[in-house]
Amino acid sequence: MTGDIRALLARHLPDYRVRSVRRLGHGLDNFVYEVNDELLVRRSRVSDPEANRQEAARLAAVRELSPLPVPEVVFADDESGAIAYRKLAGTPLNLHQDPHFDPIALAEPLAAFLSAIHGAAPARMRELAPLDVYPAPTLLQDAELDYRDVESHVPAPHRALVERFLGDPPPNGPGPMRFCHNDLGAEHVLVEAGAITGIIDWTDAAITDPAHDFALIYRDLGPEVFEQTVTHYEFEVTDEDRARVLFHARCALIEDLAYGLSTGPRHYAEAALSHLPRTFE
Structure with a gap:
């Protein structure tokens, strides 16, 4: 699976140097990977392109609403059900x-x-x-x-x-x-x-x-x-x-x-x- 994450990063961030990819954990619906200790990639167990698009748009709206930090989307790959975010502190x-x-x-x-x-x-x-x-x-x-x-x-x-x-x-x-x-x-x-x-x-x-x-x-x-x-x-x-x-x-x-x-x-x-x-x- 880490190879799939590397392929996604190469496709969407071709100039980004990937030094490390590790799986952080999983939930009922998703797997989460950490890249270079600065990006998180959440990938759905079952791809749902419309749900992926909706989540990326939702996060953009939430960032405007929330007084607390929320994830910033770096890229979304709707076909694979993946979204990459900048890692938040804490x-x-x-x-x-x-x-x-x-x-x-x-x-x-x-x-x-x-x-x-x-x-x-x-x-x-x-x-x-x-x-x-x-x-x-x-x-x-x-x-x-x-x-x-x-x-x-x-x-x-x-x-x-x-x-x-x-x-x-x-x-x-x-x-x-x-x-x-x-x-x-x-x-x-x-x-x-x-x-x-x-x-x-x-x-x-x-x-x-x-x-x-x-x-x-x-x-x-x-x-x-x-x-x-x-x-x-x-x-x-x-x-x-x-x-x-x-x-x-x-x-x-x-x-x-x-x-x-x-x-x-x-x-x-x-x-x-x-x-x-x-x-x-």
Whole structure:
């Protein structure tokens, strides 16, 4: 596969000297490669030229909206489903190791970021991002199926918390739909020296319930950071919104637990188990 990446670079950047290509990792839909410690090339498992074109256009629009750095596209190869970006500074928050780091410092910049992208005109962004309306009852059913696969890995004292959630009715449907990152987990927030240096991976961006973005802040950074983010957020967050945030945070945690224990990196499962008590209490 690294040979394919070298061929793409030769085609689109013929004067660029490639010294090194290494695979950084993969997700459900993509592989990611690092080139010369300065470029990242994301290649889809299944080529979708229209989706590739849409993502490149979406990133250009997001760069105009976002007060935080987002990837700058160097080239897009629609036929192969590849996009190359300039590498942003920083380490993914889920891999960041600093015993003195206080995530509460991220609340205000995250609020400014979410206010900016959620404030984008949906009619404009609808051309660049799909509508994502996944019914809460179906999401709850999916969460229960995932949980039954990994139940034995959940410490016995915490199983009652999860099972009580799975037995409760899902929240009401969302209010106004907005343009969202839609996968704002800690792995997609870059940090350096206690500050956010970038928001990456916009593949799942959609017009959807803003609770999806807040839910992963709640899951990965905790309820205190979530509440502080809401304090600085431009739009009103109602009690019904909070109920949906908590619902999506819990479903997302179960999904990460199942992913980390099956095909994904193990650290997803470890983080899910670590965050389970505060997310389900």
